[in-house]
Amino acid sequence: MPAFPYLLYTFHGGLFKINITTIGMMIFTGLVVLVFLRIAARGLDVRKPTKIQNLVEWVADFTANMARDTMPSERVVQWIMPLAFTMLVYLFVANWLGVIATVALSVHTPIPWLGLTAANLAAGHNDVPLFDSPTANMSMTLGMAAMVWLLSHFVGWRHPKHYLRHYLNPMALIEEITNPLTHGMRLFGNIFAGEALISVLLGIPMLFHFIPIRLPLLLIWLFYSGFVSTIQAYVFTILMTLYVGQKYHVTDVRH
Amino acid sequence: MFELGTFIVSIITFLILFYFIQRYGFRPFAKVLRARYDYVTLQVTDAEQSRAQAQKFLDEQRQLLDETRHQVKDMLDAARVRADEQGREILAQAQEESARLLEENRELIERERAEMLSAVMQSVSSLTVELSEKLLRRHLAQEAHDEMVKEAEKILGELVC
Numbered sequence: 001m002p003a004f005p006y007l008l009y010t011f012h013g014g015l016f017k018i019n020i021t022t023i024g025m026m027i028f029t030g031l032v033v034l035v036f037l038r039i040a041a042r043g044l045d046v047r048k049p050t051k052i053q054n055l056v057e058w059v060a061d062f063t064a065n066m067a068r069d070t071m072p073s074e075r076v077v078q079w080i081m082p083l084a085f086t087m088l089v090y091l092f093v094a095n096w097l098g099v100i101a102t103v104a105l106s107v108h109t110p111i112p113w114l115g116l117t118a119a120n121l122a123a124g125h126n127d128v129p130l131f132d133s134p135t136a137n138m139s140m141t142l143g144m145a146a147m148v149w150l151l152s153h154f155v156g157w158r159h160p161k162h163y164l165r166h167y168l169n170p171m172a173l174i175e176e177i178t179n180p181l182t183h184g185m186r187l188f189g190n191i192f193a194g195e196a197l198i199s200v201l202l203g204i205p206m207l208f209h210f211i212p213i214r215l216p217l218l219l220i221w222l223f224y225s226g227f228v229s230t231i232q233a234y235v236f237t238i239l240m241t242l243y244v245g246q247k248y249h250v251t252d253v254r255h
Numbered sequence: 256m257f258e259l260g261t262f263i264v265s266i267i268t269f270l271i272l273f274y275f276i277q278r279y280g281f282r283p284f285a286k287v288l289r290a291r292y293d294y295v296t297l298q299v300t301d302a303e304q305s306r307a308q309a310q311k312f313l314d315e316q317r318q319l320l321d322e323t324r325h326q327v328k329d330m331l332d333a334a335r336v337r338a339d340e341q342g343r344e345i346l347a348q349a350q351e352e353s354a355r356l357l358e359e360n361r362e363l364i365e366r367e368r369a370e371m372l373s374a375v376m377q378s379v380s381s382l383t384v385e386l387s388e389k390l391l392r393r394h395l396a397q398e399a400h401d402e403m404v405k406e407a408e409k410i411l412g413e414l415v416c
Contacts, residue, residue, distance in 0.1 A: 001256070006258075006260075007260070009260060014259075016258075016259060016260030016263075017258040017259075017260045017261065018258070018260040018261050018264045019258060019260075019261040022261055022265065023261070023264055023265065023268055026265060026268045026269065026272065027268065027272070029272075030268075030272035030275065030276060033272075033276055033280065034272075034275060034276055034279060034280050036280075037276065037279070037280030037281065037284075038279065038280065040284075041280070041283040041284065044283055044284070044287050045287075046287055046290045046291045046294060049287075053284075053287070056284055057284060057287070057288060060281075060284055060285070060288060061288075081281075081285070082273075082277035082281050082282075082285070083273065083277070085277075085281050086272075086273050086276045086277050086280075086281060087273075089276075090269075090272070090273075090276065134265075137261065137265075138256070138257055139257055139258045139259075139260075139261035139262040139265060140261060140262075140265040142257065142262060143261070143262045143263070143265040143266040143269070144265070144266070144269060146262070146266065147266050147269065147270070
């Protein structure tokens with residue numbers, strides 16, 4: 001594990017570690033998405049869409065169809081659309097950032113107030129990542145999954161009778177733990193593995209000291225990582241619509 | 256490794272980012288999509304109405320055409336019947352007229368012939384009498400002659416009448 005810089009808080013005697021790189025990259029990703037959408041939104045036209053507008057509209061349409069496949073009514077699809085669209089684009093950009101580039105500082109002097117103690121630095125081979133996929137962090141992806149989990153339960157509570165009847169089956173309780181856990185860990189695992197293998201591949205020495213096997217392997221893996229990044233953004237979003245859609249009671253269906 | 260601080264702060268960060276992205280990034284597109292949806296729906300509804308209207312017009316026209324066709328057919332039939340009748344009448348009248356004319360002419364001819372015949376008979380009888388007189392005056396006595404004239408006149412009278 002590389003040594004991440006942390007903001008440290010003590011609150012009621014407990015130590016809270018906030019990963020600066022992850023939060024910073026989250027904000028950066030958000031800005032990238034926002035700037036892209038603002039650029040795409042220039043010269044919006046109902047009759048004559050620009051090329052970039054067409055692209056964004058295609059993504060929106062894709063998101064809506066994805067939600068329609070997993071949710072019970074058109075009304076809830078329209079309700080979840082802003083979140084689903086944001087999540088899809090946001091995760092897509094977040095996952096790809098780590099494929100495009102990772103930047104790490106090599107720090108040899110411990111900076112204790114950022115959590116970079118000598119032991120941590122030694123464990124991370126003096127690498128302090130500054131530019132990285134925010135989704136390569138377990139806490140972040142689990143946070144997103146927990147948010148979806150909470151949202152689905154808020155939606156479920158709109159009809160308590162139907163909501164509680166679901167838990168007559170004890171397997172549903174297990175599901176409540178496994179769903180958010182796998183939801184978050186799946187995204188983290190895929191992106192983290194992608195980045196980890198990239199850094200491993202970068203360290204491959206030349207075969208027989210002159211055949212550069214590093215480059216072809218790296219290219220293949222980058223292609224695959226890009227593919228996985230795209231797929232994972234899709235999977236996370238479709239599971240979000242699925243989990244929320246499951247809790248959504250069908251009496252709300254109005255055609 | 257799992258860090259509660261990062262976990263909580265990332266949720267908050269994402270929610271804030273979500274608010275801004277959906278407010279300033281997604282909403283303009285949603286508006287455009289909604290506007291297009293409304294526009295297309297309106298167009299489709301309009302087109303459907305126009306089509307229904309056109310269909311109605313077409314039906315009306317077709318019905319009108321059918322009615323007209325029927326009327327024309329009826330009129331033609333009636334005219335044909337009347338023409339037939341008239342033709343027959345005219346023919347009958349003509350036949351009658353020709354028959355009448357024929358009859359008249361026949362009668363006329365008959366009369367003329369009778370007149371001519373009687374005239375011829377008259378002249379024949381008188382000629383005969385004259386001739387007989389001349390012949391007899393040369394060979395007979397006056398009395399015998401008168402008697403023979405009377406007898407001839409009597410026969411001729413029988414012949415004529």
